[in-house]
Amino acid sequence: MTASAIAVLDIDGTLIDSDYHHALAWYRALRSVGEIYPVWRLQRLIGMGGDQVVTAVGVEDLERRVGDRAREQQGKEVDALLEEMAPLPGARGLLLAVKERGHRLVPASSAQQRHVDVFLDMLDARDIVDDWTTSADMESSKPAPDLLQVALKKLGAPPDAPSVMVGASMWDVEAAKRAGMPAIVIRSGGFGDDALRKAGAIALYDTPLA
Template identity: 80%
Template sequence: MTDSIIAVLDIDGTLIDSNYQHALAWYRALRSVGEIRPVWQLHRLIGMGGDQVVTAVGGEDLERRVGDRAREQQAKEVAAMIEEMAPLPGARDLLVAIKNRGHRLVLASSAQQSQADAFIDKLDARDIIDDYTTSADVEASKPAPDLLQVALKKLGAPSDAKSVMVGDSVWDIEAAKKAGMPAIAVRSGGFGDDELERAGAVAIYDTPGDVAEALDDTPLA
């Protein structure tokens, strides 16, 4: 058996194909409070914590005026589309491959509890993962490293434990860098390879299944 590593995996967009639904949910939520923004701009923010999106879209003034209402509506829009969201190719295979290597596995989600539970059930992963996080576990969301640090704490591991992150957005990769974790990226976030590399990704693959097949060439070998 190899030396045990803690694998910290993002769920939304990395294991579950949900990014474009989230972008549409933000579009509808902002439109409901009188703010119409191009969907492509909103998509660029997916992966960032929902508590930061409205400020990123329109600054502190917009956050002050509509932030809470927009987030409340966005959660409703996501819930209405959650049945459309499905695991990405090889997502469960990656979880199984990581566990078969003898590593510990925690899913680092900033989703609400109900969403995280739905995604874990879609992955049929309750008997595979060691633990998972939700938005209730942190005050500062990605690209802050807090979510990844909490993921380690959930396993009783120190902050300097040998760990690797797998994510799909530059926000995931930046959070991992701040947490001192090497980060593997998948392209399902819609970011360019140059952006992911600039953020600090050590390897980039098309799908979770591709990561599983190439595991021996990654820090999770």
């Protein structure tokens, strides 16, 4: 990154090992309202905003019938899995390295506030980061660029400020592209290298501090 650049990092799935937990939470939530979809299919949607997942997996009819109930239950299922989530190797080290190099740092999450609070505590990150986002900060979720744009605004930075996105999914890469940011991807999201590079990822790593 250039001097005084801004690092916008997805936290849920990129710094915290949680993407597969979210896929399982969606499976359980949908099953609780009588809908069963294979976990592998749900996993491919993790990183997309939760408000879009039900439509993406089952088109608009599924959203109309069970969307609100499934989302509410998915949040509860994530609550039950929080103790099984943990920071990925090197996650806190990456935050420290970014700050030590003089860059500004914003974990940009579309997760609910209570989950972001847990993740920040897991990383012991509150005194490291410059600010952070939650689902309450956005109007449109990923792959829309809103969350990344909000992250810049929280620092008082213009949309074209030197910045980079660090994420774990195709949806992170797409959001970064729409926001005009280069995207670095951690493989924790389970997406194939070819697909990530085709989407526009400029670099791929196994762990946050690799």
